[in-house]
Amino acid sequence: MSKKSRKYRKNNLTETPVKAKPPKETQHIPEFIFGRKNYLFMLIGIGVIALGFIFMAGGGSDDPNVFNPEIYSFRRIRLAPTLVLIGFGIEVYAILLNPDK
Template sequence: MLFDRKKYLWLTFALLLLTLAYVLMSGPDSHQPDKFDEHIFSFRRITLAPLIIIGTYLSLILLILKQPKKRCSEEKRK
């Protein structure tokens, strides 16, 4: 097995968080295409969602690179 159960749970949580961030970034559609909508430049779309995405990708990299703790029985064998 590549990862243990705990890492798979963290991976699932991170993927759900990424999905949420991309949904926050997309937002609702424009009701009147010929008029300018100022909601495209909202805090949620410009700041919050990209910060969540960057933080989640960084945590995924750290999660993948983290070495598992060695068990006592494995240390005694060496």
């Protein structure tokens, strides 16, 4: 085969240069900022925060003239805010966690 036949391809009437195909690019897989372990701890932290807010809910009265002492229960005053703070602590830990170790 001659050099000319390698570089050119014959059409019906004219010869046109053969364009070289660009090399196939490898598929780019996006890298996440955090690892799987980080995201797992983040989900746990969000769950603990949500549980704290659920514990804070309620305790009101249907009648505004009647006082309900349930609003000052241990669950709403001590437990729920503590759970929310623990959840935020878990979130900070999840962000600072090195997933490679």
